[in-house]
Amino acid sequence: MLTITVSSLSGGQGKTTTALFLGRLLSRQGFTTLMLDSDPQHNLTTYLGFELSPNQPTLLEFLKKTVAPEDCIYPTQDNDNLFLIPADDQLDTVQDYLSNSGVGATLLKRRLEVISKIFKVCIIDAPPQRSQICLTVIGAADFLIIPAEASVKGYGSLVRTLDLLSGLRDVGATNAEILGVLPFRDRWFGNTQAQESRAAVDGMRDEVGEKLVLPSIRESERYKQAINKRTTLSQLGYTDLEYPFEILIDKIRTDIGSK
Amino acid sequence: MSDNVLNQLRNKRNRPTVTPRQDALLTQEQPQAQPQEQNSLPQPTPVTELANSTAAPADTLGELKAELEKYPQTRRHSAIVLEKDLDQELTRFCKELGITVEVFLEAAWTVASADNALTEKITTEAKRRYDQRKRVGHIKRLITMLSNPSK
Numbered sequence: 209m210l211t212i213t214v215s216s217l218s219g220g221q222g223k224t225t226t227a228l229f230l231g232r233l234l235s236r237q238g239f240t241t242l243m244l245d246s247d248p249q250h251n252l253t254t255y256l257g258f259e260l261s262p263n264q265p266t267l268l269e270f271l272k273k274t275v276a277p278e279d280c281i282y283p284t285q286d287n288d289n290l291f292l293i294p295a296d297d298q299l300d301t302v303q304d305y306l307s308n309s310g311v312g313a314t315l316l317k318r319r320l321e322v323i324s325k326i327f328k329v330c331i332i333d334a335p336p337q338r339s340q341i342c343l344t345v346i347g348a349a350d351f352l353i354i355p356a357e358a359s360v361k362g363y364g365s366l367v368r369t370l371d372l373l374s375g376l377r378d379v380g381a382t383n384a385e386i387l388g389v390l391p392f393r394d395r396w397f398g399n400t401q402a403q404e405s406r407a408a409v410d411g412m413r414d415e416v417g418e419k420l421v422l423p424s425i426r427e428s429e430r431y432k433q434a435i436n437k438r439t440t441l442s443q444l445g446y447t448d449l450e451y452p453f454e455i456l457i458d459k460i461r462t463d464i465g466s467k
Numbered sequence: 468m469s470d471n472v473l474n475q476l477r478n479k480r481n482r483p484t485v486t487p488r489q490d491a492l493l494t495q496e497q498p499q500a501q502p503q504e505q506n507s508l509p510q511p512t513p514v515t516e517l518a519n520s521t522a523a524p525a526d527t528l529g530e531l532k533a534e535l536e537k538y539p540q541t542r543r544h545s546a547i548v549l550e551k552d553l554d555q556e557l558t559r560f561c562k563e564l565g566i567t568v569e570v571f572l573e574a575a576w577t578v579a580s581a582d583n584a585l586t587e588k589i590t591t592e593a594k595r596r597y598d599q600r601k602r603v604g605h606i607k608r609l610i611t612m613l614s615n616p617s618k
Contacts, residue, residue, distance in 0.1 A: 240473060261487075262487035262488045262489065263484040263486065263487045264484065264485070265482065265484075265485050266488075274485060275483055275485060276483075278479070279479075279482050279483055282479075283476060283477045283479070288477060291476060297490060298488035298489070298490065301491075326473060326476075
């Protein structure tokens with residue numbers, strides 16, 4: 209199983225959007241895909257159509273190992289290959305557990321080992337805070353996708369995320385590599401890119417190098433439409449907007465092959 | 468092998484429940500709502516008195532709503548209204564066996580009606596449920612009346 213964490217240390221950077229579209233496309237292309245909602249705001253869980261009762265197992269119980277791992281994995285209505293380990297607000301309470309465990313950053317990786325033969329890909333939607341949950345989801349990752357708004361805030365989010373990644377690598381808590389940086393809400397007027405967007409994306413290229421900056425997700429209402437209608441962009445007829453994800457999937461395909 | 472496990476996950480029906488997660492800061496309205504409470508339902512209160520007392524309709528309404536919440540919810544299932552949890556259980560059970568609830572009911576009646584002791588047992592339980600339903604209907608009516616005092 210290839211574990212990919214979508215992380216960026218600010219809110220509104222497109223983490224859930226990226227995770228959702230990527231998961232949907234991968235599963236529709238035949239990859240058995242496990243989505244993991246590690247944000248207590250649980251938007252991914254909601255977008256995938258789940259409304260959990262407080263007594264249904266979630267990522268909290270998966271991490272604490274209070275029920276069997278498979279009891280936390282739910283099939284989605286989307287398609288046969290897409291599964292979810294959901295979250296709710298109470299996921300926040302796992303912070304103490306992780307910090308007291310002494311192996312907080314590597315705990316999720318360990319928990320995922322038992323199901324690693326069942327799925328081809330695991331996509332983790334990370335929380336925006338630099339919390340214990342954030343550390344454990346980066347610790348579990350083989351690859352990191354960093355979506356970042358094409359703005360000053362987004363650039364800052366990328367820099368903070370890169371700092372965290374190198375800090376965790378430094379202490380041996382993760383071996384995650386960057387799969388790509390995904391500029392989000394890139395604003396264009398016709399053929400002209402907004403000045404702030406261009407400056408931010410240029411900054412991102414300086415940080416990680418030209419090769420790792422993926423084609424942008426343009427500022428568009430279509431993404432929200434697709435999320436609300438629980439469908440893909442191509443099904444709504446906006447195939448061109450799916451381009452960044454196609455490039456990502458090509459990269460993932462190569463990495464699955466080499467794994 | 469992994470495909471078998473996937474199918475198992477796809478068809479997973481019996482998922483264990485966990486202790487309800489609670490927010491430490493938000494007080495839950497009904498933290499004790501357990502299905503076991505169904506057997507120890509509160510005794511009916513003198514409802515005629517309540518209906519006439521217009522002094523504190525808000526309190527009475529609240530009490531009635533609270534009492535109503537203690538009863539199992541029902542859900543319309545084709546033409547039959549069944550208890551919500553029981554309905555889910557029965558539907559799942561029949562689905563797993565590849566039969567419909569209707570034919571299960573027919574078969575259950577056929578078998579039960581041939582056995583006097585069993586019929587007796589079933590009717591006792593049915594009467595208890597009937598009384599409970601009547602009470603729920605009564606409470607709902609009272610709530611409607613108290614909610615629209617002008618009409």
